[in-house]
Amino acid sequence: MLQILLIISVILLSAGGASAQKKYDPGVSDTEIKIGNLVPYSGPASSYGIGGKTHAAFFKMINDNGGIGGRKVNLISYDDAYSPPKAVEQVRKLVESDEVFLVFQTLGTASNVAIQKYLNQKKVPQLFVATGAARFGDPKHYPWTIGFVPTYRAEARIYATYIDQNHPNAKIGIIYQNDDFGKDYLLGLKDVLGDKYGRMVVSEVPYEVGFPTIESQVVAIKSANPDILIDITTPKFAAQVIKKVAELGWHPVHIVASTSASIGAVLKPAGMENAQGILSAYYQMDVTDPQWDSAPGMKAYRAFLDKYLPDIDRTQSAPFAAYNASMVLAEVLKRCGDDLTRENVMKQVTNLDLALDTLLPSVRVKTSPTDYFPIEQLQMMRFTRDHWQMFGPVIDTHLD
Structure with missing residues (x-):
């Protein structure tokens, strides 16, 4: 009888230890990770709407391949029409009604400014904002907001x-x-x-x-x-x-x-x-430049388009930029493991050093707890005939 009790106690302790390893904040369960996104599908910047469609397609690809840590990514994307008041309305819906885990790649400077204070007060990560305004790399005042592209x-x-x-x-x-x-x-x-x-x-x-x-x-x-x-x-x-x-x-x-x-x-x-x-x-490869046709990253991107976005105009750069940001978010979520808390997301996001095979050579995605600008290299380019030609060195644009 004592032996049976010991075995039961060991099982219970093991089960308790296993469950303790999993840490979830709102928007996460054993089967799902809910991500929020705002994009102008309408209005004066509607051409950027393809970015939201690319994010959705990317995470469909991820889900078709088993998700992240066995969890399906549920991307909830709303139209903010490039309007700050609409962005505020929609982000409140994402956080308070949909209960998303984080907000990802909201597009536009004005829209992100409008929701920045709210998300930081709520301690909801505002990740990889789709704007290069320098105010989105300010960990002292907005520790839950981080940029993506060069400022x-x-x-x-x-x-x-x-x-x-x-x-x-x-x-x-x-x-x-x-x-x-x-x-x-x-x-x-x-x-x-x-x-x-x-x-x-x-x-x-x-x-x-x-x-x-x-x-x-x-x-x-x-x-x-x-x-x-x-x-x-x-x-x-x-x-x-x-x-x-x-x-x-x-x-x-x-x-x-x-x-x-x-x-x-x-x-x-x-x-x-x-x-x-x-x-x-x-900072990224030009989708129209033949010199990148044989690059592994470009081949993978085009295979993704073939299956998930076959009808888009392949000369657009916005889908490629959205694809790159989605890859980085997927890596961040993967690194979180079963500690899917907002605090751990920010820990992972602010300790990156990645080389994506879709960026220009020598361009890296690199952050630290005091550097919230993931990509800080650019190269000049000139449009010639039907594509962009890069020239000069890749320049580090780090802001002092």
């Missing part, structure tokens, strides 16, 4: 350095979105140009996201006769700018923010012939 301010430093080295006496015209997205680029330009900024910039024209067109702003900039046009716009407006510049017979050195470097979403609608010679910068 807009750091990207602008690269453009300013290029201008300073190659066109030191040029006159510059700038069109920019009148929010943190656009203003971060201006700060980066000023970081490098310093006192020369006021002399070199002859026209600085903002626009609002609700404008139907910004063609008149392009005309206003041209009237100042700048040699260089810096185009800090989202895809819909970038296509308008490129097309209008061509219609005006204007031939400035045209620099387009990486947010609008997509061939499918921007350059094709603007007219490929109008985009020749445009400059930008990027």
Whole structure:
């Protein structure tokens, strides 16, 4: 009898130890991990909606292959129409009604600003925000929010350095979105140009996201006769700018923010012939560049598209960016094991050092508890014929 009791007690202790190893926060169970996502499927930035569809397709692929740790990933994605008030409404629904474990890759500076304080107060991870605004890498004030792509301010430093080295006496015209997205680029330009900024910039024209067109702003900039046009716009407006510049017979050195470097979403609608010679910068492989056709990461991405997104325009860069972010999130969740708490997610997210075979060589996903900028390398590129050509070195854009 004593032996039987000892065996039973050992079994009970073992069972208790096993259950103690599993730690869950809201949104997680033995069979499921609920992830929240906001994307503008409608509104002025609806071209980015393909990112949300890519995340859904990626995690369907993950689930078809057994999930993560035996758990299926349930991605709940809502349309915020690129509207901050709508983003607040939808994120509250995700957290309070759907009870998601974390919020992932919400797109847009204004939308993420609108929900940042709320998510940090709730201690819900706001992971890999789809914006390069520097405020999303501030662990002191917002420890539950982390960025993903190089910051807009750091990207602008690269453009300013290029201008300073190659066109030191040029006159510059700038069109920019009148929010943190656009203003971060201006700060980066000023970081490098310093006192020369006021002399070199002859026209600085903002626009609002609700404008139907910004063609008149392009005309206003041209009237100042700048040699260089810096185009800090989202895809819909970038296509308008490129097309209008061509219609005006204007031939400035045209620099387009990486947010609008997509061939499918921007350059094709603007007219490929109008985009020749445009400059930008990027951190991932160009999906249209033949040099990457044999790369293992590109082959895997195209196989994913063949099965899960067969009908999308393969010249778009947004799906590839969403695919890369999804890969990193999957790795983070895998590393969490059975400790699927929000605190452990942030521990894993802030201790990354990954080499993805879909990024440019030497670009890494790297974080620390004091560095919330996962990707900090970029390379300049020039649009030639039907694809982007990289040039110059890969530059580390780390913000001091």
